[in-house]
Amino acid sequence: MAPADSGLFDRLEQFYDALPRPWARVEEIGSLDLFVREGEGWPYYARPRLGSHTPSAADIIETRRRQRDLGVPEAFEWVHECSPDLLAVARSAGLDVLLAPLLVLDPAALVPDLPIRDARIRYLDPASPAFAADLRAARAVARLGFGAPAYRAPLEVVENTLVIDGAGPAERDAFEELTPEAVQATRVMLESGDYVTAVAESPAEGILATATSQRVGQVAEVVGVATLPSARNRGYASQLTATLTGRLLARGVDLVLLSAGDDDVARLYTRVGFRRVGTACVAQPAAVPL
Ligand SMILES: CC(C)(COP(=O)(O)OP(=O)(O)OC[C@H]1O[C@@H](n2cnc3c(N)ncnc32)[C@H](O)[C@@H]1OP(=O)(O)O)[C@@H](O)C(=O)NCCC(=O)NCCS
Structure with missing residues (x-):
């Protein structure tokens, strides 16, 4: 090394x-x-x-x-x-x-903010009256996103139009409310200023993608990047990652890291300005226990 x-x-x-x-x-x-x-x-x-x-x-x-x-x-x-x-x-x-x-940002390579299709990026505000509803939607997007880990959702042709198959806003909206305790626990984390959640939101379809940054001093990690399967390949995950990263740099962070689920996802982050430096190991019991 x-x-x-x-x-x-x-x-x-x-x-x-x-x-x-x-x-x-x-x-x-x-x-x-x-x-x-x-x-x-x-x-x-x-x-x-x-x-x-x-x-x-x-x-x-x-x-x-x-x-x-x-x-x-x-x-x-x-x-x-x-x-x-x-x-x-x-x-x-x-x-x-x-x-x-495991990737870290090359600050000189960070892509600039780019317009994204049919949506805008905003930060969840723990002081907003809409916070509980926003958090519920962002959590549902993350659950559905990570539940469909295929990098690209399967494509199908419906009435001569290529559409992305998979869970969308209706499935997101079917998720239960969060308990007041769960909302409050996240509110406290966001109020600390070390945790920031950004979402891509469309006027017509609501929250479609989410990502969070978690910071300790001058180091921060981007986690929980997920896009609803129905809203993939519109640039949401890339731009959320770039926006959160730019915000961290502007606030004095000098090392931004993230780990990617696989090499395909790593390629997405490489385009945003990250480079691979190693391997993060994430372990759980094997399907057949000893
Ligand atoms: C990985 C994941 C977050 C990507 O979300 P996404 O919003 O589809 O990502 P993007 O749209 O930014 O990028 C995906 C692809 O679309 C391309 N793209 C970006 N903007 C685009 C646009 N406007 N039009 C068409 N394609 C576009 C990107 O270049 C990228 O292409 P590539 O496959 O050749 O790398 C999503 O698949 C997901 O939620 N997966 C499950 C959870 C997960 O694995 N999260 C990452 C944990 S580390």
């Missing part, structure tokens, strides 16, 4: 270690830190403790037992370049590991 990259990976490790701490308690199990969210919100994961040795299979098995007891997902995340031996250990402890391209 070149010296410049080892500095970069140190910053990434510090970031991943710091990110959950304001919102979670930490349980130390062997060389793993299990982050357990306090209160409402998406659950966290376990990761190798900063500066510790490679966790053992026994550490992973014990952590999985603890995660089951707590009723949280048996989820593990780490950067392959920082813990290169953990991949084999994790697999031997019964985990399936997604190897996700």
Whole structure:
């Protein structure tokens, strides 16, 4: 690893270690830190403790037992370049590991804001009376988007017109209301200023795509980028990523990272101005447990 990259990976490790701490308690199990969210919100994961040795299979098995007891997902995340031996250990402890391209922004390569088709980009405002409704729509878009992970939704021809098949605004609007506790938990995170959610919204169809940035100091990650299957390939995800990234740079962030679900999605981010630097490992129990 070149010296410049080892500095970069140190910053990434510090970031991943710091990110959950304001919102979670930490349980130390062997060389793993299990982050357990306090209160409402998406659950966290376990990761190798900063500066510790490679966790053992026994550490992973014990952590999985603890995660089951707590009723949280048996989820593990780490950067392959920082813990290169953990991949084999994790697999031997019964985990399936997604190897996700890890990218960082080349600030000079960030694409400018471009007009997008039939929509505008706006930020969710935690003080707005419409916040709960906006958040419900954005969450539904993310659920439907990640539920249809194919990079391109299947295309079909209807009455001589090529249309994208897949869930759209009707499916989004069928989602349940969020509980007041869930809305409030997200409101608090957005009010902290470290979390920002942007959406692409069409006057006719409402919220069609969403993305969030999460920041610690001068480092931030873009996560949860998703477009309704019916609204794909209109540039929404690319522009949301570019807009959130530009906003972060304008506010003093100097390292923006993200991990892509696969190489196709990574290509989208490369066009926005990111470059691949490594691999993020995202692990969960294999379909057939040991
Ligand atoms: C990945 C995902 C977010 C992309 O969303 P999207 O809004 O369709 O993305 P974009 O429209 O910006 O880019 C998709 C493609 O359309 C192209 N495109 C962009 N603007 C376009 C336009 N105006 N007209 C036609 N095509 C356009 C892009 O160049 C890109 O082309 P490529 O396939 O050759 O790379 C979406 O498929 C999704 O929600 N997937 C499931 C969740 C997921 O994997 N999220 C990413 C997690 S890291």
